[in-house]
Amino acid sequence: MSEQALDNASNLAPGQARCPNEPTTQEIIARDKVGAPTWVRSESYAYMGSDDVTIDRYVDPAYAQKEFDRLWTRTWxxxxxxxxxxxxxxxxxxxxxxxxxxxxxxxxxxxxxxxxxxxxxxxxxxxxxxxxxxxxxxxxxxxxxxxxxxxxxxxxxxxxxxxxxxxxxxxxxxxxxxxxxxxxxxxxxxAPPLAEYLGDDFLGHLKSWKMENRYIVGHVAKVIPANWKLTMEAFMEAYHVIETHPQVAVSNADANSQYDTYGEHVNRFISSLGVLSPHLRGQYTEQDVLDQFTVGDSSVLSGADRQLKEGETARQRMADMMREMFEKATNSDLSGVSDSELLDCFSYTVFPNTFLFAGISLPMVYRFRPVANDHRKCLYEVFFLRPVPKDGNRPEPAECVMLEEHQSFKEAEGMDPGFGEILDQDTENLLLQQEGLEATAKPGITLGNYQEIRVRHFEATVDKYVADNA
Amino acid sequence: MSSEFTRFCPLADVPVGGKKAAKINDTWVMVCNTNDGLFAVSAICSHQDKPLFNGRVRNCKVTCPVHGARFDLKTGEPLDLPATKPIATYEVRVVDDWVEVCL
CATH class of the missing domain: 2.102.10.10 (Rieske [2Fe-2S] iron-sulphur domain)
Incomplete structure (x- = not known):
């Protein structure tokens, strides 16, 4: 740990430390030309302790059975x-x-x-x-x-x-x-009504996304050789970006991403794009950031002018480009959409097994399900949701492309190769993690107080359902 | 199999997204007009000989409304249980605004 980080940490209550000497996500977003709505411009972090999280939940088939008996039977x-x-x-x-x-x-x-x-x-x-x-x-x-x-x-x-x-x-x-x-x-x-289960804060966010006006343009599924919760947790933080996705870090504010929790069943991060990772400070220019920017649906950006003018930021150019090109490519009206919504990664977990991404460039929904009778396997699905075309004609939802376990996400028809690469990197670690948890001498996993709060929050709710015999 | 085409119906009877079933001699045939073109298949499910023609056609596949088996209109291959056997597919063409099928 650097002295700076130690100083910061020692003067603050647990969970209050943030990436030192870097703008926060809120500060990055506040500089945008087209301002973000209130659901973006809010924070909802609460410290939940620093204890290790027990690993029986990942490795014990009896635990998986308890989940089937008590968790899956009682959740939306x-x-x-x-x-x-x-x-x-x-x-x-x-x-x-x-x-x-x-x-x-x-x-x-x-x-x-x-x-x-x-x-x-x-x-x-x-x-x-x-x-x-x-x-x-x-x-x-x-x-x-x-x-x-x-x-x-x-x-x-x-x-x-x-x-x-x-x-x-x-x-x-x-x-x-x-x-x-x-x-x-x-x-x-x-069970409580869905609205009560999700809570007013999140319902407010969801309402503004108008996901009812989107359609499934792509759907890919693959069995991952790891427990379903491990697989989900691979997507809950941007802390892994610098090591797992080095190609993304150049244009991702990873260590200064924002983490929030809402009630028991919803949490999120906001990870800003078009800005340099704090890990790489001083090593890249704004032009480098723009040149290396990748998005989930980069097909719409082909042929764009990527030469920055004096004083122009990569983030602002990216937002301007994406607004114009996404409108054209998807025949939809994005005039009311903020720069942040166009660019950034808004990753929400809806307990127990769904991720909703609110942004335009990363318009995914993930679903994770344990494979029956095998606690070491998870069916992972990725849906891409685009706005319904302006003419109102809703295309038929895409059929599911089922990949074999050995196949790359890049092989799925319609998958952006850059995004397929990210999903491959995310899921390639999981077998080693599953096996490591089975091999370890340590009875729990250790989590960062801030950047891994979504993992802790998620597992606390898992614990609640599994412990409760009602 | 003969190579003779038989007039099936006027093209106007099967707009894109539409389908029509009729007998040619003793064979029930279903013609579907999809975004990928016209296809002619057996109108009887290979699973338990139930009529397929009220089934939903999506993405060039038809689903049997009775037990849910699904078939690829291009190849006749069964895609979902309970079907395990294909359905027949037939050549189809349009001549003078008539759909013609070759059994």
Whole structure:
């Protein structure tokens, strides 16, 4: 540790230290030409202690079973987007562990989630990982049939089933709520409403993003050889950027990124782009920063003039360029969007397993699910959400491209190669981390008070659900 | 398989995004007009011989409305359980604003 850092740390309460001698994220954003909205210009960090976080959660199959029993059964989960099921009868099968749900639109403004199993002898009514359209759900085994609303339509040879009462044989349901174009489900009928679960602060942020007006332009999935929580935590801080993504650090304010927590179920970071990493101070010019800037969707920037004028900052030029070129490339109106929203990485975790990225250049949603019966494997999905074109014609959502475990993210059709490289780097560490946690003599992981608060906050909520036997 | 094309329907009956099923001799055929062009396939699901023609077509794939099997319209290959066998595909062309299919 440098003397400067030690001085700063020793004079401050735990959790109060910030990257020394560097502008904060808020100070970087305050200099932008087109100012940021209040959801960007706010902070919500709280110190949560410095204790190690136990590693049984990553390595013990019994812990994974407790999660299936107590966490996945009681939390709100992003099952699909409304655009997956635009018409009555459209359905999307969502699985979590061994649980499976048919999420279907039963009326123009009503979506239901049925447990995906025949009430006769249990056959799945629809195969996992499928979607389609139905006017009723018929079991492929004996033909028992349910209406779209879940009521029993037909028990084949009903003369043989006088004990089957129609009103007792509706398909069991999970709770469903629709928010910002997402369909959320929860198996716990005593769960709080989604709005209460997420909290007012985050709902305010989400409302301003208008994610209901976006569509899935790309969808890639891959099984990662690590526990689902480790996989998520690889994306919760910018602290790893300098080591894991050296090509990005030149234009990323990594060590001075901002971290916030909201209630128990939401946290975020804001990581500014178009500015030099504090780790590299003095080693690069503004022109270097601009030259090495990479974004998630760089295809829209091809052919741009990248020569800075005297006194011009890389960040401002990047914002101006992106505004113009994204509007053109996506045929959308970005006139009301701040420079920060165009450039920066806004990474939100919605507990338990979804990341929402609010920005324009990095318009992703991530979803992470443990693979049933294997606590060392995680299904990781990346959705890219673009604004619906100005003409209002919503394109069909992209189909999921499933990569093999050995494949690079760069191989997925439509993936920006620069972004694919970042995802490869993020996920390449994970097998070593999983194995290291199984090999270690140390019973817990150690976290930074500020830069790793999202990991601590997330695991505190995991602990709460897993410990609570209710 | 003969190489003769049979008139199936006027092109106007299957606008882009539309589909139509009809019998040619004794064979149920479904023609789908997609963003990728016209395709003709069997109108009967390979899984349990159920009619496919009320199924949803998206991204050049049709989903059986009865049990949810899905097929690639270009190749007939089954993509989702419960189907494990392909459906037949047929050559299709447009002549004088008529869709013609070769069984």
């Amino acid at each position: 989960q992003f099952a699909c987007r409304e655009e997956h099921i635009p018409e009555v009868g459209d359905y999307y099968v969502y699985d979590i562990g061994r649980n499976s749900f048919i999420v279907t639109r039963t009326a123009e403004n009503e979506v239901k989630a049925f447990y995906n199993a025949c009430l006769h002898r249990g056959t799945k009514l629809r195969a996992s990982n499928t979607e389609g359209c139905a006017s009723e759900f018929t079991c492929p085994f004996h033909g028992w049939t349910w209406n779209l609303d879940g009521s029993l339509q037909k028990a084949t040879c009903d003369w043989d089933f006088p004990h089957v009462k129609e009103d007792e044989f509706g398909l069991p349901e999970a709770k469903v709520e629709l928010l910002a174009g997402f369909v959320f489900i929860n198996m716990d009928h005593d």
